[in-house]
Amino acid sequence: MVLPTLQFITHGEVVASAKMALEAGVKWVQFRCKQAESTQDLLEKAWAVRCLCHEYGAMMSVDDYVYLVDECKAEALHLGKEDMPIAEARRIVGPDVLIGGTAHNMEEIRAVAAAGADYIGLGPFRYTATKEKLAPLLGVDGYRTLLAQCKAEGITLPIYGIGGILPADAEALRGTGLYGLAVSGALLQAKDAAEAKEAVRRLTF
Numbered sequence: 648m649v650l651p652t653l654q655f656i657t658h659g660e661v662v663a664s665a666k667m668a669l670e671a672g673v674k675w676v677q678f679r680c681k682q683a684e685s686t687q688d689l690l691e692k693a694w695a696v697r698c699l700c701h702e703y704g705a706m707m708s709v710d711d712y713v714y715l716v717d718e719c720k721a722e723a724l725h726l727g728k729e730d731m732p733i734a735e736a737r738r739i740v741g742p743d744v745l746i747g748g749t750a751h752n753m754e755e756i757r758a759v760a761a762a763g764a765d766y767i768g769l770g771p772f773r774y775t776a777t778k779e780k781l782a783p784l785l786g787v788d789g790y791r792t793l794l795a796q797c798k799a800e801g802i803t804l805p806i807y808g809i810g811g812i813l814p815a816d817a818e819a820l821r822g823t824g825l826y827g828l829a830v831s832g833a834l835l836q837a838k839d840a841a842e843a844k845e846a847v848r849r850l851t852f
Contacts, residue, residue: 648745650766650805651675651706652827652852655834662695668834669703671843672851676700677725677829679710693719708747716740723747725768728755733762747807751782753796760802768829769793771810772820775832784810787819794824814849827852 654675655668661680668676678696683689693709697719700707708723709715711730716723716739723745726733733746740746747766748759759767773784785793790808797806805826812820813833820828828850837843 650745650827653847653850654708654807654827654829656710656809656829656831657696658831658835661692662699664831664835665696665699667837667840667843668847669699669705670840671834671837672847673705673834674703675706675708675723677708677710677723678715678719678721679725690715690718697721708745713739716744723765725749733759733764737763751785753793756793756797756802756806757800760804764804766805766807766826768807768809769825770808772808772816773811775811787816787823790820790823790825798824812850814846817850817852821852825852 651674653673654677655673656677656679657664665676676696678693680689680692693715697707707721708725709721710725713724713731713736724736724740725747726736727749733748736746745765747768748764749768750756750759756767771782771784807827807829808820808825809829812828812830830850833850834843834846837846
């Protein structure tokens with residue numbers, strides 16, 4: 648499977664944010680919801696995003712909530728450092744679901760790759776208000792250094808830059824060896840639909 652090079656991560660009003668991103672042309676939405684009122688509320692929001700992704704011909708991944716993958720027939724699962732171990736999640740979701748892992752440095756990249764991840768979210772690029780307890784910022788030079796080391800060590804997983812990335816950053820990040828980008832605020836801050844579509848165009852590798 649050829650993965651889209653741009654991934655949108657829901658934030659705030661998760662269903663509305665997903666719809667906006669899909670209308671702008673995004674082909675991969677990560678359902679990230681940290682403010683559900685109940686399990687039922689979480690499931691309803693996840694299903695709403697699943698239906699939207701189907702309508703727009705896009706992939707859906709679920710952040711953290713492993714059980715939602717089967718419930719929503721999501722194509723992918725993303726796991727952070729403090730979530731379920733990748734190997735355990737693989738036993739639950741099976742071989743056909745993509746699993747992504749989060750990394751902040753070379754040691755973590757190696758660990759996520761060795762655990763059997765299908766792709767890596769590497770960051771943060773810069774400060775982002777959507778995430779607490781940020782690791783040290785990487786910047787363009789940090790990505791370039793880490794991606795060169797991955798190449799030297801034969802780590803060939805698709806690696807996505809994440810963390811406060813804006814459309815203006817895309818050109819510089821294209822030359823670092825990243826496979827693609829994962830964004831949230833870059834689209835949510837758009838003033839209108841036209842600006843959101845332009846942001847997607849610029850951010851897509």
